[in-house]
Amino acid sequence: MVLPSRTFVVGVGPGDPELLTLRAARVLERSDVILHPGPRDDAGFAIEVVTPLLRPDQEVRGMALAMRRGRDDGSVGYDRVALALAGVARGGRTAAFLTEGDPMLFGTGASVAERLRALAPEVPVEIIPGVSALAAAAARLGWPLARKDEILTICPATYHAEQVGAILDRGGPVCWLKAADVLPTLVEELRRRGRLDRATLVERVGRPDERIFVDLAAALEEDLSYFTLILVR
Numbered sequence: 001m002v003l004p005s006r007t008f009v010v011g012v013g014p015g016d017p018e019l020l021t022l023r024a025a026r027v028l029e030r031s032d033v034i035l036h037p038g039p040r041d042d043a044g045f046a047i048e049v050v051t052p053l054l055r056p057d058q059e060v061r062g063m064a065l066a067m068r069r070g071r072d073d074g075s076v077g078y079d080r081v082a083l084a085l086a087g088v089a090r091g092g093r094t095a096a097f098l099t100e101g102d103p104m105l106f107g108t109g110a111s112v113a114e115r116l117r118a119l120a121p122e123v124p125v126e127i128i129p130g131v132s133a134l135a136a137a138a139a140r141l142g143w144p145l146a147r148k149d150e151i152l153t154i155c156p157a158t159y160h161a162e163q164v165g166a167i168l169d170r171g172g173p174v175c176w177l178k179a180a181d182v183l184p185t186l187v188e189e190l191r192r193r194g195r196l197d198r199a200t201l202v203e204r205v206g207r208p209d210e211r212i213f214v215d216l217a218a219a220l221e222e223d224l225s226y227f228t229l230i231l232v233r
């Protein structure tokens, strides 16, 4: 038996509550239970974006999914979230799992939806797209991500530290996600190619504590968060 759509994976955008879509706001309004990847019920990147929209009668659960820097398939954590969503739906209530940016771009939400479909195929899940951090950073800087015939590379840098030079040599704009770990390599490879001035680092775009470094070398001294990306044109 297929239940009416009672589970949602919701992209909450990069951090600025004004970049939440109307659809996301409407789904949150009708959700009885809100799950999110944060370490506690009331703390985490995604839940902080939507907290002003929530009512006291809505239940909020932090699922403590670590934003790991290393290689890890995270499937145990995703199963836990998927089963929690299914449990709420089977009880006749509506549940939403929050994910930062867009769920389908390196998003935890995409994996949760996949596991939910596998573990509880009778529970329909709807994915609500969100504004990705890439789009928000490009808009903030006034740098098009790609135009005309350009090929945009989006690289989760943590996994490809040894290929930084080769990726730059392909040409075209590059967006480096999970960028903090590879910053020293990136600075060196860009400098070698005379392209250091073609890169900008954006941390926590859209948040009150957003930081932008047009001088990447200056950022080497900083303690950068996981929520850091670098655009190179």
Ligand SMILES: C[S@@+](CC[C@H](N)C(=O)[O-])C[C@H]1O[C@@H](n2cnc3c(N)ncnc32)[C@H](O)[C@@H]1O
Binding pocket: 014, 015, 100, 101, 102, 103, 104, 105, 106, 107, 108, 131, 132, 133, 134, 176, 177, 178, 179, 202, 203, 204, 205, 206, 226, 227, 228, 229
């Ligand atoms: C696993 S990816 C998730 C991307 C997300 N689904 C999206 O659409 O933006 C996580 C990486 O996205 C980037 N990121 C996410 N939110 C960000 C923000 N507010 N500011 C800067 N970078 C961000 C960082 O590079 C971070 O390491």
